[in-house]
Amino acid sequence: MKPQLAESKPNPVGSGEADECLFEYLHAEIVNYVMTTTTSNKEGEEELSKLEWMGFGVGYRVIERLTREWSRFKDELDMIKFICTDFWSSLYQKQIDNLKTNHHGTYMLQDNAFRLLVHIGAKDSKQYLRECPKLLAFTCGLLRGSLANLGIVSIVKAEISSLPSCKFHIEVQRV
């Protein structure tokens, strides 16, 4: 794996504070709602996949809107780069901090201060680490959905090593 994109500059955004937190609060409520409605089974796998599926739907649609002024992408890496820069900054007000790839369909996107996690834990804090997967499921789906609409079938997994940074692993499925 070699780093492709190390630096990111803060993206000036014109949207007000209310627009931003609306998404955050709604996301938090969706997560809580989904997690509490079906608490019967043990691991909560089913809830996570429900959240992931919601994210997929949103990602699939939102990509239409975000790419409307773009010409076609050259290749897969180009699409991933678009995801890391424009897509990420329009959704999370910042770019992906680090992108790595093995050039064989595996990508690792690292965000050092992921917006849905920055309010939760300090650096190296272990306090809420257990609850974090449910906050990432939606975003995994978001990535998968948007890639799907760009023609890439993939599996997206998230990994948190220390709050508030997290990594998204994208594995492209070749047919």
Next chain:
Amino acid sequence: MTIHNLYIFSRRGTLLYYGEWNRLNKSGITKEEEAKLMYGMLFSIKSFVNKISPLDSKEGFQYYKTSKYTLHYLETPSGLKFVLNTDNGAQNVRELLQQLYSQVYLQYVVKNPLAQMNEPIQSELFKLKVDELMKKSPIYLCRSL
């Protein structure tokens, strides 16, 4: 100048957070009792001030001062109450309390989906940020007591 301690109360009087920096004199009662006393006193002062004021006051009760310390009080429209005890020389404490509300409470409690509203604050990040904000403030500068 120094900061002694901080209380945050919810609309209903639950103690959400207590922080302490330079407090020499302990009250000798449990934290819960102390919080109840404090809240009761504030509640009384607030209604007293409102009743006794000869003019229609906008802000209401803001602070009181004894010979040794000053208690600063900030209440938000949502009923959250921030109480900060400092020494008598402290300036611009109101600004500090506003910052505490908008930069720390809003960011790390309201925006934390894992934190329950109107319950004592558990988040370690919040505690860290409160401490940071207080120690950064020029009011904090503690002389060796």
